[in-house]
Amino acid sequence: MRRRLSLRILAALLAMTTAAGAERRTAPASPTDPLGPWVPDFAKLQSGGFSGTFTVGVGYAPLHDLLNVAVLYGYVPAALGGSVHSLHFTLQVRPLSFSSHGVRWLPAYAGLGALCTWGADYFLVPPDRYPDDYYPPNACHASAHVGVELQWLPRRGLARAHGLYAELTTIDTLIIDYFQNPRVTAPADVISSSIGYRLAL
């Protein structure tokens, strides 16, 4: 029974991936990279997701947007628990997409990243005043996220897509603590939601 269910799920996943590929192939023809290889493929504005209250980012979308590589700069003002500056480097896999009538829907994507900040008490290698192995690095944490995105595909103009997305993000130390301490921790403690706008060029 369980094996049959697994086969059905596998078949469904294959069908979805094939459908997504078909969507890409049948998308309106456009130059692969009209602005040249050095101009980022997209820009983002975001709030939340552990990246900052106000976050801007740029990135590239190789393999026809199957992958997204991005760097986001985020800022949290002092009044909201800062002042914190951070950089979030992310790699995203976007295997599923469905297009219809100028709208593209990405029902699920996922990614990993490194969330970094800086300041007097942050370090990748502890300063010399500390004994060896006194602290692990605390300036960067591994992150993981999942998200959904809805894009509007304009017929003309520089923009290839205007996207609205929402994501759930966590970082290494918090999610580990969550699983190790189920009595004291809660999902809301370790997951941060975000909403954002993505402009594809």
Added chain:
Amino acid sequence: MFSLAPWLAAFATGLSLTGCMTPTPFGSDVDQHELNTTASQRLKTPRSADSIRFVALGDSHDAYDELWEAVAVINRIADLDFVVHAGDISDYGLAQEYQWSARALSGLRVPAFVVIGNHDAISNGKAVYRDLYGPFDFSFRYGAYKFVCFNSNSLEFDGGAPDRAWLETQLADLQGAEWAVLVTHQNPEAPDELAGSEDSAFYERLLLTYPIALIVHGHLDDFELGEWHQVPNLQLGTFRKTHEFSIVSLSSGQVSEELCDANGCLSQSLERETSTDETPP
């Protein structure tokens, strides 16, 4: 046709579960403030001016559930006056880590005081501690004892800790108390310190100058009961590893201690000639 509804529903559920858009894990935003001040306000009048009983533990780090379980055990201890935590209530000094420890300790039926540890002082931890617990150095009088709780993390404060002038002032004026009890994170006898700071020599002078009944400290792995210049020096051990805490009784300047975990307590007197025996918590 791929239905959108389940995805939307799942995502909406996810968003409502999170309940917030935490902008950063590196911030100092906390939902409680000045907990050490609150704890001092919650102190009750001592049953006896001369005899007090408190729990001491340290270095709980990321053992939040075990801390929560210890709180349940501590709440069953009779005639307990308060709890002191000798620091390292977090691993990375993150606000969320602080709040988990505070959440675990919030179940205590007696007041809890928390001293800053070295792990609490990295990342944005200094700002978080100030907001959540208050000043790095604080004191309170209880019966015949003045508890002087201070920041001894010299490396993390670039030599700014300990605040020697503050410590001297606190010990020079015991505000009517007969004895002082020092509570801190580093071992005063052998602290991790900046080269040339000679913190240990400073602490040694304090011991020889002022009526100090007891030193309580954390930072080091093992539980140890010792003396330094005839002053009992209680090293609490790392709670994260041992899940143990100490019940300390002070009476007329004399100290006795019970090492406890979830299963019970082992009594150990700081007067060496006293024998050891098992007692229930």
